[in-house]
Amino acid sequence: DAVVHWFKRDLRIRDNTGLSKAAQLAKDKGIGLIGLWIMSPQDWEAHLVSPMKCDFELRSVALLQKELQELNIPLYIETIPDRKNVAKRLVELAQEWNVKNVFCNLEYEPDELRREERLVRMMLEKGINFDPQHDDCVVPPGNLKTGGGKQYAVYSPWYRAWVAHLHTFPHLLSERPMPSANPPNFRARFGTLFDRPIPDLPLSKNLTPEESERFHQLWPAGEAAAIDRIEHFLAEKIGKYKEMRNFPAKNSTARVSAHHAAGTLAARTSVRLAQDMNSIKKLDGGKDGVKGWIGEVAWRDFYRHVLVHWPYVCMNKPFKYEYTNIEWEYNHTHFHAWKEGKTGYPIVDAAMRSLKHTGYMHNRLRMITASFLTKHLLLDWRLGEQYFISHLIDGDFASNNGGWGFCASAGVDPQPYFRIFNPWLQSEKFDQEGEFIRTWVPELSTVEGKAVHNPYAAGGKAAVVAKKNGYPEPIVEHKFARERCLASLHSRLSYL
Numbered sequence: 001d002a003v004v005h006w007f008k009r010d011l012r013i014r015d016n017t018g019l020s021k022a023a024q025l026a027k028d029k030g031i032g033l034i035g036l037w038i039m040s041p042q043d044w045e046a047h048l049v050s051p052m053k054c055d056f057e058l059r060s061v062a063l064l065q066k067e068l069q070e071l072n073i074p075l076y077i078e079t080i081p082d083r084k085n086v087a088k089r090l091v092e093l094a095q096e097w098n099v100k101n102v103f104c105n106l107e108y109e110p111d112e113l114r115r116e117e118r119l120v121r122m123m124l125e126k127g128i129n130f131d132p133q134h135d136d137c138v139v140p141p142g143n144l145k146t147g148g149g150k151q152y153a154v155y156s157p158w159y160r161a162w163v164a165h166l167h168t169f170p171h172l173l174s175e176r177p178m179p180s181a182n183p184p185n186f187r188a189r190f191g192t193l194f195d196r197p198i199p200d201l202p203l204s205k206n207l208t209p210e211e212s213e214r215f216h217q218l219w220p221a222g223e224a225a226a227i228d229r230i231e232h233f234l235a236e237k238i239g240k241y242k243e244m245r246n247f248p249a250k251n252s253t254a255r256v257s258a259h260h261a262a263g264t265l266a267a268r269t270s271v272r273l274a275q276d277m278n279s280i281k282k283l284d285g286g287k288d289g290v291k292g293w294i295g296e297v298a299w300r301d302f303y304r305h306v307l308v309h310w311p312y313v314c315m316n317k318p319f320k321y322e323y324t325n326i327e328w329e330y331n332h333t334h335f336h337a338w339k340e341g342k343t344g345y346p347i348v349d350a351a352m353r354s355l356k357h358t359g360y361m362h363n364r365l366r367m368i369t370a371s372f373l374t375k376h377l378l379l380d381w382r383l384g385e386q387y388f389i390s391h392l393i394d395g396d397f398a399s400n401n402g403g404w405g406f407c408a409s410a411g412v413d414p415q416p417y418f419r420i421f422n423p424w425l426q427s428e429k430f431d432q433e434g435e436f437i438r439t440w441v442p443e444l445s446t447v448e449g450k451a452v453h454n455p456y457a458a459g460g461k462a463a464v465v466a467k468k469n470g471y472p473e474p475i476v477e478h479k480f481a482r483e484r485c486l487a488s489l490h491s492r493l494s495y496l
């Protein structure tokens with residue numbers, strides 16, 4: 001008597017492939033549409049989802065429910081404590097509602113794919129068609145191949161193929177139609193599915209009232225907020241994106257990653273809107289900003305394509321198998337100092353503290369801190385990967401795993417192992433005035449000039465202030481760390 005769309009990482013009404021197909025079918029059959037969202041606390045635990053991200057999702061679900069309700073479409077919400085029961089319960093609900101068609105959008109991690117594959121069979125047995133759609137990537141995984149017919153492991157040629165593919169198949173970028181309203185008599189049969197309460201955060205993901213207030217201010221949830229954010233970025237910042245994107249203090253990037261991760265904004269929508277800017281407006285800074293930004297959104301697709309082709313990256317394995325042999329240090333004092341922003345490297349510390357406070361870290365800083373953990377401290381990149389995912393509001397397995405693999409030189413398209421960021425130089429280059437450091441490391445807020453990048457090496461007043469305020473000295477010396485890393489990685493990697 002209805003068609004179901006199961007919302008997962010696609011918490012939006014606009015430009016949603018699965019939802020749009022479900023709505024179209026319901027309309028063709030003259031029946032109604034039901035939205036479904038399942039909270040699975042065990043899934044959140046298993047995937048180390050940060051409390052701020054869980055909260056962001058719940059807030060987005062509440063707004064989605066409201067918007068759907070305006071179309072007389074219910075968002076039925078249920079909590080399923082044991083994630084093994086999700087598939088079974090979905091089948092039960094479909095039967096209870098006498099539904100013959102259930103749609104959703106694909107998630108590409110192996111557990112999720114396996115669950116969806118099982119659902120196709122379980123539903124088939126009951127005469128129900130379960131139809132997951134490609135939606136999360138702009139170009140669906142599996143469509144781009146090298147000349148030799150293989151999956152790309154390097155970004156640049158992959159990106160050229162991605163752009164060419166979109167020229168050949170422009171419909172991949174076109175907007176999926178919005179669902180129309182359910183017929184007025186829909187409530188007579190399905191009235192009880194409306195107004196289901198939004199569950200509380202599970203205890204393990206609780207936020208204090210202060211944290212809750214802070215994250216709500218910083219990260220308005222839902223698709224309307226996502227559209228506001230991207231429109232503001234496109235109107236004000238994209239023209240200068242290429243020149244400005246690497247400066248953390250300048251707030252010059254879109255800050256839409258939390259929306260891409262929760263699916264309150266589709267990557268497809270972002271690329272299409274950015275492309276439209278080319279024709280609408282002569283941009284300050286030319287088209288390079290648009291191109292550069294689309295190239296960044298494409299990285300998100302790239303890492304998903306990699307995950308689909310090499311699913312072992314989801315199993316704590318480095319993409320480059322020779323990295324399985326690296327003997328990492330497991331120095332807990334160092335790991336603790338890194339997490340707490342007390343390494344004595346001000347740019348690293350500022351970045352780590354900003355992550356804790358905001359749930360976000362600028363891309364340049366993610367690279368600097370990841371490189372520092374893996375190369376300066378020689379700590380296992382998987383420790384950093386897990387710490388990030390459990391603190392980011394935009395935590396996303398593929399992008400996070402890809403980013404860590406890149407920085408540790410263990411992933412696809414990696415930095416070569418002998419390329420080791422010099423955190424002092426990175427700091428001077430990308431936080432020239434020390435503005436970012438002074439914001440996040442109050443112990444150094446009164447240190448003047450360039451000394452803020454490395455107060456103990458600068459000596460004099462800077463070192464006195466740092467010491468007086470309890471700012472730690474560097475936990476490893478840069479030259480020593482660099483040589484130790486080179487020697488360790490070289491000896492392990494070169495014998496292969």
Ligand code: FAD
Nearest residue numbers: 253254255256257296297299300363366395396399400403
């Ligand atoms: P913008 O610069 O405005 O870019 C626009 C969008 O493009 C982003 O919202 C994001 O969806 C995508 N994007 C940009 N850069 C990348 C990239 N390098 N890889 C994949 N997608 C990208 N991004 C996440 O969304 N979730 C993560 O968990 C995550 N972990 C990371 C871990 C490490 C170690 C590194 C180096 C990068 C990681 N990134 C991750 C990528 C990137 O840092 C963020 O996407 C970006 O900082 C988000 O800010 P923004 O929306 O202002 O980005």
